[in-house]
Amino acid sequence: TASEHVLPPNEDDARWAGLSRAELEAYWMPFSGNRQFKDDPRMIVGAHDCYLRSADGRDILDTLSGLWCCSFGHGRSEIAEAIGRCAKELAYSPPFQFGHPMAFQLANRVRELTPDGLDHVFFTNSGSESADTALKMAKAYWRLKGRPEKTRMIGRIKGYHGVNVGGTSVGGIVGNRKHFGSLMESDHLSATLLPENRFSRGTPEHGVHLADQLEELVGLHDASNIAAVVVEPMSGSAGVIVPPAGYLKRLREICDKHDILLVFDEVLTGFGRTGSDFGATLFGVTPDIMTLAKNITNGAVPMGAVVSSAEIYRTFMDNGGPDYVPEFPHGYTYSAHPIACAAGLAAMDIFEHDRMAERAGAMAPYFEEQVHQLKGLRHIVDIRNLGMAAAIQLEPHPREATRRPFEIAMRCWEKGMYVRFAADTIQLGPPFIVEREQVDQMCNILADVIPTID
Numbered sequence: 503t504a505s506e507h508v509l510p511p512n513e514d515d516a517r518w519a520g521l522s523r524a525e526l527e528a529y530w531m532p533f534s535g536n537r538q539f540k541d542d543p544r545m546i547v548g549a550h551d552c553y554l555r556s557a558d559g560r561d562i563l564d565t566l567s568g569l570w571c572c573s574f575g576h577g578r579s580e581i582a583e584a585i586g587r588c589a590k591e592l593a594y595s596p597p598f599q600f601g602h603p604m605a606f607q608l609a610n611r612v613r614e615l616t617p618d619g620l621d622h623v624f625f626t627n628s629g630s631e632s633a634d635t636a637l638k639m640a641k642a643y644w645r646l647k648g649r650p651e652k653t654r655m656i657g658r659i660k661g662y663h664g665v666n667v668g669g670t671s672v673g674g675i676v677g678n679r680k681h682f683g684s685l686m687e688s689d690h691l692s693a694t695l696l697p698e699n700r701f702s703r704g705t706p707e708h709g710v711h712l713a714d715q716l717e718e719l720v721g722l723h724d725a726s727n728i729a730a731v732v733v734e735p736m737s738g739s740a741g742v743i744v745p746p747a748g749y750l751k752r753l754r755e756i757c758d759k760h761d762i763l764l765v766f767d768e769v770l771t772g773f774g775r776t777g778s779d780f781g782a783t784l785f786g787v788t789p790d791i792m793t794l795a796k797n798i799t800n801g802a803v804p805m806g807a808v809v810s811s812a813e814i815y816r817t818f819m820d821n822g823g824p825d826y827v828p829e830f831p832h833g834y835t836y837s838a839h840p841i842a843c844a845a846g847l848a849a850m851d852i853f854e855h856d857r858m859a860e861r862a863g864a865m866a867p868y869f870e871e872q873v874h875q876l877k878g879l880r881h882i883v884d885i886r887n888l889g890m891a892a893a894i895q896l897e898p899h900p901r902e903a904t905r906r907p908f909e910i911a912m913r914c915w916e917k918g919m920y921v922r923f924a925a926d927t928i929q930l931g932p933p934f935i936v937e938r939e940q941v942d943q944m945c946n947i948l949a950d951v952i953p954t955i956d
């Protein structure tokens with residue numbers, strides 16, 4: 503059994519936080535090497551500002567804002583207080599056919615922040631749920647338009663849209679898909695990683711032509727069968743893949759030409775990560791549907807959102823039938839959960855009043871400069887960045903492709919720093935409140951650790 507792989511926790515070692523072996527085994531950890539963790543745990547018991555507190559009492563520098571979601575810094579008291587108040591006054595409210603005011607207020611805040619033309623906000627509980635909601639919304643939209651055959655979805659190789667069935671299907675990270683077969687019918691454009699763009703800073707120069715692959719897929723399937731194209735304006739999970747100059751505009755043009763909806767997954771880029779409010783704002787391209795999550799509550803409560811164009815919303819509302827019948831038969835027990843809405847309103851206050859996107863934009867050039875100083879170190883084959891996001895791509899280990907990033911992350915943890923590793927990259931996305939000295943510390947630790955790994 504799996505427990506044979508688990509050493510009994512050492513009661514004297516604070517790293518186990520006093521947990522029993524039964525407790526360790528009871529929790530099946532997501533996206534984790536369970537056996538490895540339970541032998542060598544990395545328990546987090548607190549967090550403030552840019553730091554996580556480990557069970558053995560260390561302040562660990564957080565280089566990824568949790569999981570790209572606590573971008574305004576850990577432990578924001580405004581959010582904690584809003585959550586506490588709401589938990590006492592209205593811990594739950596039924597979301598179907600009844601409502602509570604904070605849901606409408608938060609929807610309006612998000613609508614005001616997102617680009618003009620994105621006007622109606624549907625709440626979910628995660629980025630994955632936002633992705634699947636967007637796909638269902640797109641399919642239902644075309645049915646309502648009298649074009650039920652428009653069902654095919656187009657994503658991208660290396661795209662990440664969460665782990666539910668729809669998002670896994672349009673997603674293109676091999677390790678996340680291959681265990682599950684074909685799922686939902688979908689095609690994939692290439693990733694926009696080109697050798698000639700290696701080590702370029704910010705938006706890469708080459709590769710706008712890759713958008714023309716969409717024309718090829720339209721040729722293959724005919725636009726009459728295609729519902730939507732789903733892309734991240736900047737891919738995060740596959741290692742910060744920034745679209746080449748002009749690429750997203752070109753996708754928008756092709757979608758317009760063929761009546762295909764364009765969906766931007768801004769779960770990671772939403773609310774400041776690129777130095778602009780949204781990727782759509784930065785690149786000057788407005789999608790028909792935008793998905794959000796993560797920073798919407800600064801990571802404090804699970805929440806996601808799908809923001810649609812007025813045209814899509816109107817199409818559902820004009821659907822006819824008795825006016826009490828749901829126009830979109832979709833939603834969750836916890837859609838617009840009051841505690842999530844309270845956290846979201848407090849997070850939006852912080853986002854606007856503390857000018858978080860501007861703050862990210864102001865630190866971004868320094869962050870870029872320091873991260874790119876790592877070029878030339880052993881194992882590093884590419885460095886990519888945009889705003890307060892960067893990825894360091896490593897040459898894969900000859901036998902175990904993903905081993906080096908894992909070992910680097912473990913060494914960094916020993917040295918007091920949390921970094922995220924995925925596939926062959928180390929990813930950096932610190933909170934926007936990070937100071938220059940912390941950026942220096944991040945890069946210094948990486949410069950120490952990376953070349954020493956075999």
Ligand code: PMP
Nearest residue numbers: 628629630662663664767769770
């Ligand atoms: N889409 C993107 C672009 C993401 O980065 C993520 C999370 N990393 C998701 C979707 C999935 O979000 P969640 O984990 O909240 O389901």
